[in-house]
Every structure is written in C-alpha cells, then in structure tokens.
Amino acid sequence: MQDKIIQKAKELLSGGAVQVVIGYGQGTGDRVRAIFIQKPEDAGRLIMDGRCVQNLAGYLMKHEVRALGRAAIVARMPVLRSIAQLMYEEQFKDSDVAVIGISDANELVDLPDLNALKEYVRANPLKLTPEEQAEVDRLDAMTREERWAFWMEETSKCIKCYACRASCPMCYCARCTVEVNQPQWISVPSHDLGNLEWHIMRAMHLAGRCVNCGECTRACPVGIPLRLLNQRIIADIADNFGEEEDYALAAFKPDDKEDFIR
Amino acid sequence: MIKIAYYPGCSLLGTAREYDESLRAIVKKMGIELVDVPDWNCCGASSAHSLDHDLSVALPGRILMQAESLGLEDLVVPCAACYSRLMMARHELMEDAALKARVCEMTGMEFRGTVRPINIIEFLQKYSDTFTDKITAPFDKDVACYYGCLLVRPPKVTNFDRPEDPRSMDEIMSLLGSKPVEWDFKVECCGAAHSITRAGLVGKLSSKIIGNAVHRGAQAIIVACPLCHSNLDMRRNFINKAAGRKYDIPVLYITEAVGLAMGIGEKELGLHRHTVKVRYPEKVKVEAEPRPKAAAATKPTPAAQTEQTEEA
Amino acid sequence: MSRIGVFVCHCGENISATVDCAGVAEAMSRVPGVVHSVDYKYMCSDPGQTMIKDAIKEKKLDGVVVSACSPHMHEPTFRRACAEAGLNPYLCEMANIREHCSWVHEKSEATTLKAIDLVHKMVEKVKKNQPLYSIKVPVTKTALVLGGGIAGIQAALDIANAGHKVVMVERSPSIGGHMSQLSETFPTLDCSQCILTPRMVEVAQHPNITLYTYSELESMDGFIGNFKVRIRKKARCVDEKLCTGCGLCTTKCPTKKIPSEFNEGLGMRSAIYVPFPQAVPNKPVIDKTQCTFFLKGKCKVCEKVCPTKAIRYDQEDEIIEVDIGAIVLATGFNVLGAEHFPEYGYGRYRDVIQGLQFERIASASGPTSGAIRRPSDGTEPETIVFIACAGSRDEAKGIPYCSKICCMYTAKHAMLYKHKVHHGKAYVFYMDIRAGGKMYEEFVRRAIEEDDVKYIRGRVSRIYEEDGKLIVKGADTLLGHQAIEIRADMVVLASAAVANDGAEELAQKLHVSYDPYHFFAEAHPKLRPVETNTAGIFLAGACQAPRDIPETVSQASGAASKVAALFSQSELTREPVIAVVNRIAPPLYSTCTGCALCVPACPYQAIEMEEIKNRDGVVVKRAAKINPGLCQGCGTCVALCRVKAIDLQGFSNEQVFAELMAL
C-alpha cells in the first residue's frame, strides 16, 4: 500500500499536476508526523501504516500550505469526509485539491475530482461505531448529577491552550468567537465557568460539521474526551433529523419531532 | 377469560332486576366474567348532589376507590344515573386537588383514578366481537333506540357519542339484525325522578316519546337505563291517559335485545317482569316521507341471513 | 461617557397604582451614564413629549429610555419626538413597565424592583445603540385586492379612483360575494342587486382595475411595496375575448341537475353555467367535476351551439406574476353548515333552512323567483319559525362570539315573509335583540308592531317532523316560563357567521396572523382595525370578524385610504432593523469565513456571496452580503453565524448582551 502511494505521489509531482503532496512521514522516535513532499524523488519518505491516523485536511486550510500551490493529500475516510464538508462550506474550488484516497479496506481509491470524492463520501454516511455509541450510551445512562461531576472533573483539567481548535480542520475561522471581547461571550479564565462555556460553544459550532475524526481528543494535552461531545451531537442529528445532506441548523422540516416545547 | 369490574347499583337489584339478569345471561355467553365491586355503596343518585356537594362526590368516589382494589381498568355501569355520577365524581376528583384531599380524608382511602367507568353501550361496542358471531335468532324488528339524558350529557365529561343525535345504540342494534328507525326523541326527557312525585308529568312527556316512536313505525323501544325503562314501561297507564290512546309497544333493555338475538330464553332474560307484554305490533308501512339524501343511513348489517330492506 | 435620559411614565395611574414611579426614576438617576431621570403622569401626552424634547436639547442626551407602555403602543410616538429634537430615533428605547409589570402584578416592593430591572436593562441596551437611518425602498403602485365581494369592490374602486392600478382576484366565477345572494338589505329594504350591480359593472369597466375571476392566490413573496404575487387563473374552458355572454350554451347543456352554489343548493344549474343573471363578468364556466365531456369524454354540446366558437376544453390553468405594493384582504365569511344542528334536523328536513337559503327563496332571481315556497313540496308556508343565535353565542358549538348580523336579517326575513304572505304567522325565537346600527332598532320595532312578527324570548331545544308539520319545541322565558310547541311549515336558522374555508392556508401564505376561529387578526383592535401585523397587508370586511354591509363598506374605504397613503410617496421608508455582514479593514476585509451556511437559512433569500476584490481587482475573498431591500430583520442568520460576522441593527449582539447582563 505504501509503495502505491509513493508511486502516485511521484506521478502527480513529476507530471506537474500538483506542487506538493501532503502525507505521513517518519517522526522522531516511532512517532509519525505530516510531511510535505515537493520533489518527486523525496516521495520515498512517505509511509503508510496503522499509526498514520492524523487528519491532514487541516493543513489544506493553512495559507502557508496554500502558498506552495496545488496540493495532493493522502486521505483516509476521515480526511475525505473533512474535505467533503469543507467543500460544502465553499472553502475549496474544484481545482484546488487532488486526492490520494484510501478506503477503510486499505485499498487505493481512484477519486479523479472532488465531485467523485463527494459521491464516495455520500455513499457511506457518517455513523458512530458500536464502541463509540456504547461510550456515549454509558454517559447517557448516568444520572444528571454523575454526568455533571464527570464533565466538571474533565473540563477542570482544561488550560485553554486551544490545541483542539488548532488541530480541527473545521476550525478555520479567521477570528474565532472565543476571542471576541465585545461582547465577551466566553469567560476568558480557565476556571470552571470559562472551560464549560468554551466546550459548549466549540461543540455547538461543530454541530453538523464535525466528521468524528478524533483529532481534537488526540491533540488535547490533558486528555479531555472532547470527541464525546461531538459524537453526542452527531447521534442527535441522525436520530432527530435523519440522513440529511445539508447543514442541520440551516435547514428544517415543518414536522421536526420534539417533546419538550409546551 | 376477560374480566370486567361491575357496579350494578341499587335499581339493578330492585325495580330493574331484569336488566341485571339479562346482563349476567349475555356475558356468560360472551365469555366475560363480571367481578362485582366489593362492598359497593349507593352512588348518591339525584338526592346526594342536591344536598351536599362533597357527599355527592364522596359516595361515587368510594365506589371508584373500591373498584381500584380489583386492579381492573374498565368498570361497566349499566345504569345511566350511576354512570353519570361516577363520571362526574372521577372528573371532579381529577380536576380539584382540594376536593380530592377532603374525599380521601372522609373515606380514609387513596384515590388513584386508574378505573374508568364505561356505560353499557361502550361495553357492548368494545366487546361486540364476542356476541356478533353468536347471533342465532337475529332481532329483526324496527326499533327506536332511546338514549335518555344522562348517557350523553354533559358532553365535556361523558364525551360519549354525539350529544344531540347519538348513533352508537343504533349501530349495535343493526349488528343484531334489527333496523333502527330515524326518530326525533332520542335524548328528550322522559320525566325522570318526577315518576314518584308528579307521575302525570311523566305521562305527558313520555307519551310524546312513545307517540313519536310509534309514529315512526317502531315495533319496540330499546333503552339503556332503568329509569327510562320504568317511565316508558311501568308508567304506561299514565302515558295512555295523557295520549288519549292505548300504546302497546314494548320497551326492552339493550342487554335483553342482545340476549334474544343470541337465542337466550325470555324467562332467563327477565322479560316476564315487564309491565307491557313483550309482543311486537305489526311492521307499520311508514308513509313515503321524502327522505333527503343527507340522512345518515345505518351501517349495512354484517349478518348475511337478514336481507337489508330497501329504504323508501 | 453616555448621556442618557430616563423618563418614567405613570400612565395616569395604570403604572403608578402598583409601581413606585418616583422611586424608579430616583434609582435610575444613580445609574452611571444617566444624566437625566424624571417621572411624569402622561409621557405620551404633548407636555410629556415636550419634556423629552427639551431634555434632549438642554442636556445634549445621546440616549433616551421611556419606561411606560409596550413598544407596540408608543415606540413610534417617542421615536418621532426624539427625531424632532434632533436625536436619532433609534437611540430611543422603551421599557414595558405597564403590560409586563404594573398591570400583571400586585403593588409590592418586588413589582417596583422588577420595574427598576426592566428600565435598567434598557438603559444598558441604549448605551450600545447605534444611530440608524431608515431604508428607502421603491414602492410598486399597484394594489392587490383578494376577494370580489362588496368589501373588495369598494376597496378596489376607492384605490382605483385614487389613480392607482388595482388587481382584483375572486375565487368564484363572478364577483358580488354574499351580497349578490341577498334579496333586500336592512335597514332600508332596498334590493341588494340594484345597489350592488352598478358597482360590479363599475369594477369591470374601470381602466385602473384588472379583474381575475375563477382565480386564486398561488403564492406571495417579498415585502411592503415590493410583493411578488403569483395568481392561478383557473381554466374556465371559455375564451373570454370571443364569448359574448349570450348564454346559449348554458340553456342547451344536457347536465342540468347540479345544485347551484349561488342558490345555496335550492336551485339547479347546468355543467356550463353563469352563477346568476347579473354576473360580472357575464362569461360561463365549465364545472369539470360535472361536465360529461370531462367525465366520459363525449357530449361537447356547448361547443356545437356556441355562435362565436369560444369553448376551449383544453384550456390550462394560467399562472400570472404581478408586482404588487399593497394587499387588501377582503375574502369574506361563510355560514355554519348543516352538520352542526342535528337537534334542529337541519339537513334531514328539507324545510329547515339557513338564512342564505331564505334569501335565495325571497330573491326575485332565486329558484322560486321571489315567492315564499317550501323547498320540500313548493307549497306556501302558513307558519314560519325563525331561530336566532343558531350556533352563535354557543360554547358547545365552539362559537362563543355573536355573529352580529343575524338579529337584523332575521327581522328582515320575517318582514319580507309577512309582506308576501299577509295571513302567514311568523315567530322569532331570540335571546337578545342586537340592533345597534343607525335605524336598526326602529327596523326591528316595525317588524314587531306593524308586521305582527311574534318575538318569543327563549331557545328552541328540538325540531321534529310530524304529519308533514315541523314541531318546534322551545321555551318562552318571558310569558310564564312554559314550554311551548309551534307547528311550523318552515324553519329558518340564523346560523353563525364563520371564517371562509381556506382562510387559514391563505393567512399562512401571506404570513398574516389569525385568531382561533380563523378570522384574520387586525394589528390593534381599536387603533389599527384595517391593518395587519404584516406591513403592507390590510383588512376589509367580514374576513376579520362578522360584520354588516355598512361597516364592511366603511372598513373597505378605510383600507383603501391606507393603501392610497402608502402609494402617496414614491419610495417607502423602512425600519432599518436589518442584518448586516461586517466589513473591516484589509487584509481580512470581513470576519465572515465565506462558509455560506447562512444563505439557505434566510426565509427571504436576502443573503448572497460577494466577491471582495483588492485595489488591483484581484478577488481576495468571498464573503456574505445581505440585500437591505429583502432582509426583514428576523435575525436567524445572526444567531446561526458561528463567527458573529453578521449583526442585526437594533438588536445587535452587544445590545442584547448588555440588556442580559444588566439583570
């Protein structure tokens, strides 16, 4: 699999189709990190194994990477979903990105253009895995007080380093609302209130946009299971609004069901 | 074996014994077991609620609470007056917490409101499948179904059928193979309790009811309330005096009609207790009164063996 | 530092009865930024407004908070006063301490503290207010009148005579509405056809009025002055230009046994029909649900006999798009149907009819050409019983309101009957006679005294038929409380006036609110009876509540004057409460990320993506842009935008946040 990627990268770079290939490379120790191949001969440095899980789509949004010219990206399913969502939010034009798709079955997927990518992503809609659903259900089964204690314990660890924001491909806003101080929506200090408000806002602002890649949890230095919040919303959208193409909060059905409005 | 809570009430053990006998006869055939409410008391009828409001709710309230101990959901109440008192009591106990507290304290019992009183027509509607396939002698008479006043009123509380022009008894009678006639005194007052104090008034009012039924070609009047039966049947002498002519149209309980249709004997159904002998006058050909298209025709009878007489 | 003036109103004693107004004013004087805080008995009065103007000038106020009634009541008043004093009107806010405080709480410290909170939060909000300037919007000087009854006709004529274009849309094949069905009209007994037909012809011939009959409103978009309306002109299957209205087709049509809607089912009509002789336009319509050609594919008699070959079986529905500046709703009312009166045998006994059917019997153009005849056997009735309040003022029927016109037309019916059948006996069962109009009471007295109509105060419990007679069982509550029975030949129910069917869907198409009985809701019952809460949409006639002809005509003229006022200026000033996507200095140009998630959320499609170019003309960024003409200021996009790049003028994030934080 790894050599197929290297071969594809060489083709794209030498053919001049792309100026840079974003993929996984050997980091220090046995760690993996993102590498940016600009010359065909460096393509050999690309690797592909179980450790390559980081969501590279985030780099597509950085203006430094865009400055390098048209990019190709090694893309497992989460990365493909991120690109599809970013396309929905009109962040890419069709010509901007080429994709080296890898299916869950570890097969090279030929996605000539972004429309093909969109079709491929639409073919297997986003669903929580049984384990993820079980974890969410475990929390649901708790009483409200237990859940409150659980999250107070978790968010109290937050130091507001915003690594979760930096790592998330969906958090590309030039001025994030957490930095707005007129009005001061989110309390700045990382005390219990500030942390709670930040995590509520982050989860709500990713509603219907998060692709459950898990990058935020991996990036969090203090290991807060942020992914659970997004997974709860992903499950809610599926349960309440069904498999809808468009952004959940900008669309509606006259007969959306609810049981709490008097 | 379906179990239903049963509240006979005082008249079904007194002047309306045949109503109780016929009900017990048909439920045996319908495969339903009636479970009497343990240690039941009088529902207060019209005397209680003209004297003391709390008493008029406590008496039927106690019956409901006793019935709750049976753990059965439906409570069949054949007598319309008892049905009305039980429904009113349940309605007020559910609405007025202070009243409920007083009644619970007065009776020393806890009201949970799990029991729902149903009248005899609701009962027959709910379990219609248990007798429609046991009809051996269809009751193919032209009948006038008389609902009286308490079964359908007050609409907010009973919300049973249409208060001004009910249909439900007509539908059950057509299930038995009889043809309910279109008549106009379905819910008019028969004089009710005046039967004791001013029997003449009962004669006047009931004679109108009987007169209209006969005028419409009915061969029998079907009732679902012991008081209606006693006024239309037992007071027939006053009725004839008021009308100036002799009416011999019989008055049957709906349970008796169901029993007859299931082939149960007249003696077992208590027909011999009636004042007016149960003999059906000839089917009178009603003059071709122009029947507008909009008239609500009765549902075609399912039983195949009775041909449906074409309406004029 | 802000220089804010707080003006606490007593509203006579409506507020001061339970709120310590002086205390509120004193408390507000100690709020940082408040330089002037007074209370006064009537802030909305002339002296009150002058107080505000003087304070603005003397103390150079840059914000005003008037704490009094609801902004729905006097916000325009106080904002105008501030504008006159030179302060931008949108720097003036109202604190509702009447409807939301003094009127709904007992006199207590808590009530005054709540009032202080309500005023203080508006002070904090005003500190964040920005001066705003009205949006100028062009006005299309064409009015749309929905409904061709007397209300629509009067409104259309008034607007047209004011020199503006009018488009009238009527659902049935001819205009005229219920009034054209009436025989004579109270209180003067002049024949309704004689006074209505000239108006109908005037509408048809008026150069400014375009008339679409047998048509319905398909959809409506846009806003005051700029409505985009689509009208569905249903296929008449007759070419209106060729047809001369000779009526040959209607006489020759073989299918004749269809109950005529115009005659309320008493008379018959053919499949191709003109509803009534004086119909405007006098062009027939083919009823596709009854015409044999459409049902079985053969016949075509009308096509054969038509001298001008005007029959078009293949005519399609037509959708007409019109630009409209104002809409007048004049869709009228209906009468309660048969299924509501089983106790009166209505629908079962053919001689128990409702008011409109009696009108048709009494009308010269009716099925009996004016002679009072029983629908069942055509004989002349000796005794007629009229029942007032049939369905009206009756909680059990779900109609607690009074239908207002029945007392008068019942007296009229009784009078018409006695004029035509002198020896006839007329009884009227009534609860209370409501004859409040000009010459109304005298009219009813005349029916009682001169025409010997027997008025019985009591309700009818049941009507049943015996040997061809209708036995009316009722009670007479005045003469000795006895039950009475009248053997009548005919019974006329003055049945309740209810909203037209389809009123709810129409209201939802036009975003107009309606009451639980589906009558349209006026903006304010006393002060704005002909307007709705939706700017540019006005009301006339019985579609708003049961109403007689004099009131309908005056309300129609009222609505027409509102439209004429709207059309008097070439452009319309609109509230500047609209959303704006921020624009900031380069290199960012806007905090909007261009994600376009807000675009589908806007109900008015007011948001598009704009390409921002730098000075060299290179497209630097795509950011959202809101069309001030279309945006209605609902704010859905503002709450949706995660980056807070959109803000709503008048209810900006800072303003609402400040208001919240003051509590």
Next chain:
Amino acid sequence: MAEFEPKIIAFVCNWCTYTGADLTGTSRIKHATNVRIIRLPCTGRIDFMLLMKAFARGADGVIVSGCHPNDCHYTSGNFHARRRWILFRSLLNFMGVDARRIIFSWVSAAEGAKWAEVVNTAVKEIRALGPYDEYKNLAPIRASWRTEHAG
C-alpha cells in the same frame, strides 16, 4: 427563611409571545414577578450562547418562547430555533447541565392567559428545583447593579 424567589430570564419573540404578554397585561391576568422579558425580533434570533450566559448571570431558570409552528411572522424563524433547541438541550443534558431549568414554549399573540400560566408554572417548577448554585459556583458572579444600589 423567606421562600426562595427564583430569578428567571425570558427570551421571547416580538410578534407572538411579547404581544401575548401584552395581552396578559391588557387582560390584567396577575402572575408571578420573577420573570424579566427580553424582546427579540424572532426566536430564530435567540443564540444558544444567550441561554448559556443567562445562567452565567445567575439566573435560576430561563424561558424561551415564540410563535407556534407555521405562525412565524418570518415564516421559518421558529423552525430553525426548534432545531437549535433540540441539539442544544441534548448537549446541555449530556454535559449534566440541568436542562429542566430551560422552559421552551409556543405562545401566540392571542394566548395572554397561556403566557401567565407558562410564567406561573415555570416559577413553581424552578422554585421546587431551588437556586441553581451548582452553576453559580462555577465562578464568582458580580451582583447586578440594582441589587447593590437600589436594594
């Protein structure tokens, strides 16, 4: 100790619930004084952060009310709001925030009596739940100007 008086903030839409509350006033239907109404053009305008900040401001309960479905003056504001509330309420509940303290309702311009009933029920329910100290203790809350200066 005097009975606990909950502090409740209400975000309502201008066309229906605010006018409904006006009708409660004109009909003189008395109700509890605990609720402060904030007027917004439409429920669509109510940002989820406003509800969050209301609790941060020390509110014990929040009422959010607007036009019935299909009655919205802006056609679909309330439909968008409903979707937002479905997700936000579930998220808050998932994080252990007491979602029972946020009361959602539809109140039309003709339902003055219903508004009074919504307020009274809300006050009764929130009073039963007691002060929301769990949230207030998250961070020191500056007392409102009125409590310090105007008693």
